[in-house]
Every structure is written in C-alpha cells, then in structure tokens.
Amino acid sequence: MTTAHRPTFDPARGKEAPKGPAYHQRLLPAHTKLKVRQPGQGGEADSEVRDLRAELLKAEAAHYAKINGGKGAQLESTSPSGGTKRAIENGGIGGENAEEENAEIKRRRVLEETRDIDADSDGGSASESSDEESDDEEDETAELLRELEKIKKERAEAREREEAEKAAQEQEKNEYDVARGNPLLNRGSGDFQVKRRWDDDVIFKNQARGTSDKNKKKEFVNDLLRSDFHKRFMNKYVR
Structure with missing residues (x-):
C-alpha cells in the first residue's frame, strides 16, 4: 500500500558531511583568470608592424637546421651583377618581341590597303546587284500584300454570309413560335384537358393496402423465394 496520501510530519534530513560543508559544482568560484587579446x-x-620576410627566413632556417642536424641553411643572396644580367636578358628578349610586333603591324597595314582597293574595284557591280535585289524584294512584297488583301476580303464575305444565315434562321424560329405557341388559337394541335385522379387531393392514400392478408394464416415455407415476406417485398418494390 502506498503512503503518498499521508502527510510528511517529519521530513527527511540530510546527514552531516564528515569532511566539512558540501557545495554544488556551480557554486564553486569560476572565471578567476582575466583573458587578454x-x-x-x-x-x-x-x-606592431610585423616583418613577414624575416619571420619566413627564420622559420626556414629553423626547418633546415632541424633537417641537417644543427647546420643552418645558406640562403643565396641576390647580387647586383646577376640582376643586371637578368635585366639585360629580359631587354634582349623584349627587343626581339618588339621587332616581331612591328613586322606584324606592317603586314596588317598592307592587307587593309589591298582590301580597300578590292572594295573600290567591286563597288560598281555590287551596287547594280543590290539595285536588282531591292526591285525583286519590292515586287515580292507587293504580291504578298495583294494576296493578304484577297484573303481578308474572302474571310469578311464568309463571315457576313454566316451572320445573314443565322439571322434568317432566328427570324423563322420566332415566327413559328408566335404562330404556334398559343394553344388557344391552335385547338387541333393537342388535348389540353387536365388529367387528374379522384384522389389526388386526398391526404391519406393507400389505406386499404394489405387488408386482404390480415385473416390469412401464416405458414412456414422452407424456401426464401416462396415465403410470404419475399412475396410482399416483390409486390411492393418490384411489381
């Protein structure tokens, strides 16, 4: 049996710690050191300005010293004579490139001049051919415009013809409705007598249905198709 429903008159107390007072972990001092950037x-x-080159050289020297077992790496110093020699070589290469560029410029100038001469010589024939082509294009455009006008005219005539036929049919239908729509004027068209049963306005209908079967003795037939229920169902909903 549980004791959850009973009140706690004497709650449980913690035991005294033999090693002194106990503290929670989150109550202990934290962040005792100041952080600096x-x-x-x-x-x-x-x-402070950093000398990246000096740092790189120092790191390389330490690396090579570690590899060579204490021997420092000998860095090659760039001599002015070597720089001058490299500059002269570059200058020589640049001079050769300049000569090649000058030859290329001259060749292009000659090609442009010859192209201009050919264009001047062929100017007369080109103008004549362009005139003939423009005349042909104008003739084709005029013929296309004539065909377009012809097609538009045919479509407009067909649309007018259809609208006229539709209007004639509607007028004929209206005349027929006016002439034959009034039953008082057209007595021979049909019989307009209202056919009603004598019991159409009776509130209770079919009150005598099933009275002939009241005095009939019910019999049990071991056949669902010849049972009384099946016969009543067929007479009511099928026949």
Whole structure:
C-alpha cells in the first residue's frame, strides 16, 4: 500500500558531511583568470608592424637546421651583377618581341590597303546587284500584300454570309413560335384537358393496402423465394 496520501510530519534530513560543508559544482568560484587579446584578435599586439620576410627566413632556417642536424641553411643572396644580367636578358628578349610586333603591324597595314582597293574595284557591280535585289524584294512584297488583301476580303464575305444565315434562321424560329405557341388559337394541335385522379387531393392514400392478408394464416415455407415476406417485398418494390 502506498503512503503518498499521508502527510510528511517529519521530513527527511540530510546527514552531516564528515569532511566539512558540501557545495554544488556551480557554486564553486569560476572565471578567476582575466583573458587578454592574443595577436591577430585586434588588440594592442596588432599595432606592431610585423616583418613577414624575416619571420619566413627564420622559420626556414629553423626547418633546415632541424633537417641537417644543427647546420643552418645558406640562403643565396641576390647580387647586383646577376640582376643586371637578368635585366639585360629580359631587354634582349623584349627587343626581339618588339621587332616581331612591328613586322606584324606592317603586314596588317598592307592587307587593309589591298582590301580597300578590292572594295573600290567591286563597288560598281555590287551596287547594280543590290539595285536588282531591292526591285525583286519590292515586287515580292507587293504580291504578298495583294494576296493578304484577297484573303481578308474572302474571310469578311464568309463571315457576313454566316451572320445573314443565322439571322434568317432566328427570324423563322420566332415566327413559328408566335404562330404556334398559343394553344388557344391552335385547338387541333393537342388535348389540353387536365388529367387528374379522384384522389389526388386526398391526404391519406393507400389505406386499404394489405387488408386482404390480415385473416390469412401464416405458414412456414422452407424456401426464401416462396415465403410470404419475399412475396410482399416483390409486390411492393418490384411489381
């Protein structure tokens, strides 16, 4: 049996800790050290100008010293004579390129001049052919416009003919409705007597249905098709 419904007059108490008072982990002191910005975080250390080349050379020297077992790496110094020699070589290459460019420019100029001469010589024949082509295009355009006008005219005539036929049919139908629509004027067209049963306005109908079967003795037939229920159902809903 549970004791959840009983009140707690004497609640449970914790035991005294033998090693002193106990504290929760979140009650212990935290964040006891002040953090400062490191280089690269936008602090005072970033204001100093770094010599990246010196740092790279120093790192390379340390790497080669580690590989060679304590021997420093000998970095090749760029001598002014070597720089001058390289500049002269570059200049020589540049001079050859300049000569090739000048030859290419001359060749292009000659080709342009010959092209202009050919264009001047062929100007007369080109103008004549362009005149003939323009005349042919104008003739074709005029013929196309005539065909378009002819097609538009034929379509307009067909539309007018259809509208006239439709209007004639509607007028004929209206005349027939006016002439034959009034039953008082056309007595020979049909019989207009109202056919009603004598019991159409009676409130209760079919009150005598099933009275002939009241005195009939009910019999049990072991055949669903010849049972009384089946016969009544067929007489009521099928026949």
